[in-house]
Amino acid sequence: MNDFLFYVIASAVALLSLLAVTLPNLLHGAIALVGSFFATAAIYIMLQMEFLALAQIALYVGGIVVFMLIIILLTNDLGVDNSLSRVSAGRQVGKGVIIAGFITALCLFFTSNPSLLLRTTEHRAAPVSIDEIGIRLLSTSNGFIVPFEVVSLLLLAALIGAVVLSRRENKKEEKP
Amino acid sequence: MMSSYAELYPVNNFIGDIVRSIFPEPAAAIINGLLALLSLMALVGSLGAVLIFLERKVSAHFQLRFGPMRVGPHGLLQPLADGIKAIFKEIIKPAGADTFIFFLAPLLPVSAAFLVLAVIPFDHHLQVADPAGGVLYVLGVSGLSILGILLAGWASNNKYSLLGAMRSGAQMVSFEISIALLMLLIVMLSGTASLRGIVLAQQGTIFDWWIFKLPFLGILAFIMYLVASTAELNRTPFDIAEAESELTGGFATEYSGISFAMFFLGEFVNMFVAACLVTTFFLGGFHAPLFGLPVIDPLLNLIPGFLWFFAKAFLIVFLYMWFRWTFPRVRVDQLMYLEWRIMLPASLILLMLSGLFVAQGWVG
Numbered sequence: 001m002n003d004f005l006f007y008v009i010a011s012a013v014a015l016l017s018l019l020a021v022t023l024p025n026l027l028h029g030a031i032a033l034v035g036s037f038f039a040t041a042a043i044y045i046m047l048q049m050e051f052l053a054l055a056q057i058a059l060y061v062g063g064i065v066v067f068m069l070i071i072i073l074l075t076n077d078l079g080v081d082n083s084l085s086r087v088s089a090g091r092q093v094g095k096g097v098i099i100a101g102f103i104t105a106l107c108l109f110f111t112s113n114p115s116l117l118l119r120t121t122e123h124r125a126a127p128v129s130i131d132e133i134g135i136r137l138l139s140t141s142n143g144f145i146v147p148f149e150v151v152s153l154l155l156l157a158a159l160i161g162a163v164v165l166s167r168r169e170n171k172k173e174e175k176p
Numbered sequence: 177m178m179s180s181y182a183e184l185y186p187v188n189n190f191i192g193d194i195v196r197s198i199f200p201e202p203a204a205a206i207i208n209g210l211l212a213l214l215s216l217m218a219l220v221g222s223l224g225a226v227l228i229f230l231e232r233k234v235s236a237h238f239q240l241r242f243g244p245m246r247v248g249p250h251g252l253l254q255p256l257a258d259g260i261k262a263i264f265k266e267i268i269k270p271a272g273a274d275t276f277i278f279f280l281a282p283l284l285p286v287s288a289a290f291l292v293l294a295v296i297p298f299d300h301h302l303q304v305a306d307p308a309g310g311v312l313y314v315l316g317v318s319g320l321s322i323l324g325i326l327l328a329g330w331a332s333n334n335k336y337s338l339l340g341a342m343r344s345g346a347q348m349v350s351f352e353i354s355i356a357l358l359m360l361l362i363v364m365l366s367g368t369a370s371l372r373g374i375v376l377a378q379q380g381t382i383f384d385w386w387i388f389k390l391p392f393l394g395i396l397a398f399i400m401y402l403v404a405s406t407a408e409l410n411r412t413p414f415d416i417a418e419a420e421s422e423l424t425g426g427f428a429t430e431y432s433g434i435s436f437a438m439f440f441l442g443e444f445v446n447m448f449v450a451a452c453l454v455t456t457f458f459l460g461g462f463h464a465p466l467f468g469l470p471v472i473d474p475l476l477n478l479i480p481g482f483l484w485f486f487a488k489a490f491l492i493v494f495l496y497m498w499f500r501w502t503f504p505r506v507r508v509d510q511l512m513y514l515e516w517r518i519m520l521p522a523s524l525i526l527l528m529l530s531g532l533f534v535a536q537g538w539v540g
Contacts, residue, residue: 027277027330034323054312062319062352069326070345073338130308130369163516 006046013039026072034065051130192301212304216293220286220445225255227444230490231497238501265433270333273430277331282435284324285442289449291317296452297372299462299482310371311359314453315352318408321446322348325410325427328439332430340426343416343508350515351407357523358401361530362386362457365539375461381468385460390539393530398458400523402492405450406499407511409443413503414511451492452485459488
């Protein structure tokens with residue numbers, strides 16, 4: 001049951017990702033991308049990584065895709081007529097085949113020599129609760145407090161920058 | 177997978193126990209899950225009818241009219257008649273519209289509402305799933321309704337629709353920041369991001385609800401959350417996305433028949449979902465409003481929790497409707513000014529002050 005579901009979801013991820021990059025209409029591609037994000041979240045839930053799945057949905061579907069859509073809607077040319085020429089399409093396919101072959105070879109190598117890489121992951125990872133993640137992020141010993149603070153400073157700067165940029169210029173009105 | 181789903185979120189109420197006593201374990205988990213989904217679907221369908229009837233009646237009485245009176249006693253069957261009419265109307269797709277997206281878009285707001293309803297704790301054991309990061313889930317999934325509106329506006333191949341969609345996208349994305357910050361405040365106070373945990377953190381009398389427990393700041397946060405969620409719902413006074421007088425209906429201009437009805441349903445069920453979230457975060461969810469009095473409290477506790485929950489949620493829904501018939505529509509720039517120059521700094525300050533209150537132990 002578990003394996004069967006995994007294959008269904010994994011093939012959905014593969015298919016939707018493929019659609020996202022091959023569909024000529026950008027907006028259709030974006031919708032396929034949303035689908036693939038959801039399917040990826042489903043895989044995270046199967047691995048019992050609930051927080052990762054929720055973050056995936058909240059960040060990608062709720063945030064990034066919406067901004068992508070706004071950008072796409074503001075572009076005039078949706079790329080409907082911009083299909084690749086046969087030569088360059090062939091090149092892209094060739095690159096894809098080479099990369100796929102390389103990754104398959106890597107997987108085969110590591111599955112036949114499990115002592116090299118897979119030892120850390122061969123035990124099923126214990127599910128990490130959202131509380132543990134929060135405590136670990138903010139703890140001063142053995143935690144991630146410094147990167148957390150740096151990131152929050154960066155985000156604050158971005159937020160203030162956005163407010164400053166969108167502020168109305170009052171200089172011209174003051175002249176008369 | 178089904179077995180681990182059942183381990184994570186077992187259906188603990190008496191229906192779940194009955195199903196488990198009849199069927200063996202793997203089948204029982206599947207049947208329980210299906211039953212939960214079916215009951216959610218029934219809830220969404222019946223809520224749509226109830227809320228549309230309420231909106232028409234409330235708006236009519238605000239304007240000293242009767243509203244629908246002919247179909248059934250006091251017009252009670254009017255939603256049914258409206259629904260049948262919408263189903264039999266023709267769906268007209270404008271020339272040059274993108275067929276796939278045009279028909280996909282109306283489904284997204286309803287599915288967002290449906291997905292959020294799955295984590296709402298209606299009663300102690302009346303909740304489809306209780307993920308530990310429930311608040312995060314709510315924030316993420318509600319992005320689907322923005323997606324639906326944006327796609328509808330673009331796919332209609334109409335300038336009014338696109339303008340409405342862009343306005344509404346900008347508005348919903350902006351106000352989601354305030355909503356997220358206020359949710360964060362509640363998560364900080366409750367010490368958990370699970371919706372059930374948030375309700376359980378407000379156990380006790382009425383003064384243990386977050387709206388009253390946090391001195392002064394609670395009621396302020398409640399009002400700000402109401403304003404931000406009204407804007408997120410695209411309801412008057414923030415309905416610049418539809419703006420009948422300027423944009424002839426915004427993103428829904430080109431929709432007719434059942435696909436328009438889906439937008440309508442999504443809008444109303446989303447309003448109920450927002451009211452449910454307000455109830456969960458500020459009004460103690462399914463807890464009865466106890467006052468610490470000896471005789472009245474046991475009587476109030478006799479009423480089942482889900483009735484309290486629905487009573488509180490419909491009170492908030494009534495507030496939303498009241499807003500609609502009280503305030504005039506704001507302009508686009510006023511709306512953006514409200515969010516970025518007033519609500520955002522205010523919610524940040526509120527968050528910091530509440531952090532101070534929690535750290536000093538002044539809560540409650």
